[in-house]
Amino acid sequence: MTPSRPAGGLSRRHFALSLPSALLSSGCAAPHRGTGRPGDPIVLTLLSHYASGDLKEALRGPVDEWNATHDRVKVRTTAVEFTDLLTTLMVRQAAGRGADIIHPYCLWNGQLVRAGLLRPAPREHAEEIGRGYGKAAVGAASVAGKVYGYPTEVQTYALYCNERLLRAAGIGGPPRTWRELEDAARRTAARDRYGNTLVQGFGLSAYDDSTTVGQTLALLSAARGRFVSADGRSTAIDSPAGRAVFALEQRLVVQGASAPGVNVYQAFPSGQVAMVISAGWWTGSLKSLMGEDYRDVRVAPVPVPEADDAPATLSTGFMLGVNTASRYPREAWEFLRWLNTEKVGVKSARKGATATRMSSLQVSVGSLTGRADDMRTLLGEDGDPNLRPFLDALAYAVPEPNVPGAQRAKSLLRENIEALWTGQRSVDEALRTTRRQVDQEMSRSW
Numbered sequence: 001m002t003p004s005r006p007a008g009g010l011s012r013r014h015f016a017l018s019l020p021s022a023l024l025s026s027g028c029a030a031p032h033r034g035t036g037r038p039g040d041p042i043v044l045t046l047l048s049h050y051a052s053g054d055l056k057e058a059l060r061g062p063v064d065e066w067n068a069t070h071d072r073v074k075v076r077t078t079a080v081e082f083t084d085l086l087t088t089l090m091v092r093q094a095a096g097r098g099a100d101i102i103h104p105y106c107l108w109n110g111q112l113v114r115a116g117l118l119r120p121a122p123r124e125h126a127e128e129i130g131r132g133y134g135k136a137a138v139g140a141a142s143v144a145g146k147v148y149g150y151p152t153e154v155q156t157y158a159l160y161c162n163e164r165l166l167r168a169a170g171i172g173g174p175p176r177t178w179r180e181l182e183d184a185a186r187r188t189a190a191r192d193r194y195g196n197t198l199v200q201g202f203g204l205s206a207y208d209d210s211t212t213v214g215q216t217l218a219l220l221s222a223a224r225g226r227f228v229s230a231d232g233r234s235t236a237i238d239s240p241a242g243r244a245v246f247a248l249e250q251r252l253v254v255q256g257a258s259a260p261g262v263n264v265y266q267a268f269p270s271g272q273v274a275m276v277i278s279a280g281w282w283t284g285s286l287k288s289l290m291g292e293d294y295r296d297v298r299v300a301p302v303p304v305p306e307a308d309d310a311p312a313t314l315s316t317g318f319m320l321g322v323n324t325a326s327r328y329p330r331e332a333w334e335f336l337r338w339l340n341t342e343k344v345g346v347k348s349a350r351k352g353a354t355a356t357r358m359s360s361l362q363v364s365v366g367s368l369t370g371r372a373d374d375m376r377t378l379l380g381e382d383g384d385p386n387l388r389p390f391l392d393a394l395a396y397a398v399p400e401p402n403v404p405g406a407q408r409a410k411s412l413l414r415e416n417i418e419a420l421w422t423g424q425r426s427v428d429e430a431l432r433t434t435r436r437q438v439d440q441e442m443s444r445s446w
Contacts, residue, residue, distance in 0.1 A: 042328050043074045044335060046320075047089070047099035051079035054365045062339055062357045073331045075101075086407070093117055093325065100326040101336065103152065106140035106317045107410065110232070110403040113143045119322045121147045125333055128341055136315040137370025140399035149321030150340040153362055154370040155279040156393035157218035157302060157314045160286075164296040165199060165274040174275075174300035178248055181275070181303045185257035188274035201257035203264035203276030204249060204421060210316070211264075212414045215277040218314040219245045221398040222304045227413065228442070232403035235438035237413070238431040244305065246420055246427045253421050260421040269293075277302060279316065280390035284366030287384070299386040301393065315397035317370070346378060353377050370394060405441045412437045 050059045059077060067074050078099065080088045086108055092098050093115070104112055112118045121129060126147040130138055137151035159181075161174045169188045175181040185201030192198055205211045217227055225241025228234070236242075252258035267273045269289040287294050302313045320340070322332045343354035359374035368375055368390060375391050400406070413434055420430040 041072050041074050042331055043076055044101060044326075044328060044332050045099040046075055046077045046101040046103070047085075047092075048077065048079050048103035049082040049085045050077075050103075051081050058361045058365050062361060065357075066335060066338065073328075073335065075335060089117065090115065093323075096325070098323045098325045100323055100328060100332045101320060102323055103318060103320050106151075106319055107400050107402050107406050109141070109143050109148060109319070110406060113148065114404045116324055118143075118148045119324045119326070119329055121149060121321075122333060125150075125337060128337065132341060133370040134372060134394040134397075136394065136397040136399045137317060140315065140317045140402065141319040141321075143402065149319035150336050150358070151370045152318045152320055152340070152358055153367045154315055154317040154394065155281055155368070156390045156397045157214060157277055157279050158389040158393060159275060159277055159300045159302055160268065160282070161275050161298045161300060162268070162271060162273065162296050163298050165271065169274075174298060175303050176300075177303055177307050178244075178305050182248065182251065182257070185252055185275065186255055189255075189257045191256065197256075197259040197262055198272065200259050200262050200264070200267060200273045201275065202252050203262070203268060203273040204252065204258040204260045205262070205264040205276070206260045206418050206421065207263060207265065209410050209414050211278070212417055213410050214279065214314060214316070216245060216249065216413075216417055217400070218277050218302050219248065221312045221314050222302045222309070224309075224312065226398070226401075228401035228403055228406070228409065228438075232401065233442055235409070235435050235442070237438075238435040242431060243427060246417075246430055249417070250420055250427055253423075258421075260418070271296075280387060281367055283384065283386050283390075297386060299389045301389055311393070311396055313393050313397050315393070315399050317399070350377070368394070403442065405444060409438045409441050412441065 048059065050056050056079065063075050063077055085104070089102060089104065089112070098117065102117070109118065129141065129147050129150060133151050137154045138147065141147055141149050141151045159174055165188050166173070166184065169184070171184050171187060175184045181202065187201070188199060189201035190199040204215070220227065220237065220241060223241035223244055225239055225245065226236045229236045249258070253260065262273070264273050264276050268276055269286060271293065283299070286297055290297065301311045304311060320336050322329050322336070326332050340356055340358045343356055346353050346355050346360060355374040355377050356371060359369045359371050359378060362369050363378040372391065372394050379387055379391065416425065416430045416434040419425040420427065425433065
């Protein structure tokens with residue numbers, strides 16, 4: 001899943017894709033932890049945030065398949081809600097009860113490496129990951145150039161548009177530049193005679209860290225800026241690119257084209273937001289919520305400052321890695337290789353099509369992985385065209401910085417973005433305060 005999911009029915013939808021029959025069996029039970037001696041199998045524990053619903057059921061299938069076909073090594077899954085995952089990882093490790101395999105949000109990788117939780121991938125696994133995944137996915141699963149796990153879910157950001165609202169305003173298609181974005185946002189925005197927002201032209205949302213910060217960092221990437229410096233020691237947002245992004249968002253609010261108090265996750269499906277930047281997981285939820293009105297939705301690349309600029313956007317993701325405390329690292333890495341690299345048959349328009357088990361799992365719950373070849377196979381030529389921009393973005397997306405302190409830095413950035421939107425800080429003040437607070441966080445002794 002993505003770092004945060006809105007409540008109120010926005011769970012993932014299964015696509016019309018069939019997993020291999022072996023992935024659809026039920027039950028995740030495994031024997032008690034053993035020694036690996038004959039008759040007493042090794043039991044690897046896997047801690048994830050796949051605690052309920054589609055995600056829990058999707059993971060159940062491949063784990064059951066492994067347990068049914070491997071006598072010496074079994075896998076037992078445990079799960080907590082995403083909001084509890086980082087704390088659970090740290091507390092269980094301190095108590096000597098860390099799982100063999102962990103499934104962290106890649107934003108935390110620097111912190112987990114610094115804390116000694118993550119084991120670097122052995123050379124043959126690191127090479128396999130480097131060959132099989134896109135650059136952004138590999139970067140997210142790496143710290144200081146060293147690979148620490150197999151990327152699982154990868155989310156890229158793009159621009160969701162309501163074409164009906166754009167047409168009503170005389171706009172022929174999604175904006176490609178910031179000038180076009182700002183113009184379209186002004187023309188589609190609408191208020192009643194009391195000043196209440198009827199339609200938000202461009203959806204700025206203060207819903208949570210991932211929503212508020214994600215859309216801002218997607219625009220920052222499009223402007224060739226970055227949030228954290230290349231060496232991970234300071235913030236780089238107080239730059240011409242950062243200033244341009246903050247100024248754009250401020251203008252949208254001041255002009256009445258954006259209303260950050262509006263919940264875009266409710267308003268966009270209701271036709272009350274013309275455009276919003278979000279991650280690809282939302283596509284399946286919108287299809288469920290909007291019904292026939294989903295035909296009005298079109299997804300396009302994140303607009304760039306100038307027409308001749310190359311596309312760029314943000315990517316976020318998760319990975320599966322091996323705990324430094326695991327007694328069975330070789331067996332854990334072998335399970336991860338089987339899950340993430342071994343190809344199995346899938347139903348597709350192309351005879352003999354294959355994909356990895358993890359890619360099949362993610363597509364079944366409306367997500368993507370960083371394996372573009374798998375995604376093209378699983379989505380097929382007749383798949384939802386709104387997923388294509390997210391797939392294309394795997395080639396040029398920029399991963400979230402995952403240095404130690406990145407989670408806290410993200411929360412600080414959110415606070416300053418919201419202060420800008422509400423008029424509490426000017427562009428200069430928001431940039432300076434972000435730089436001071438995040439630099440202080442980056443300089444901490446982790």
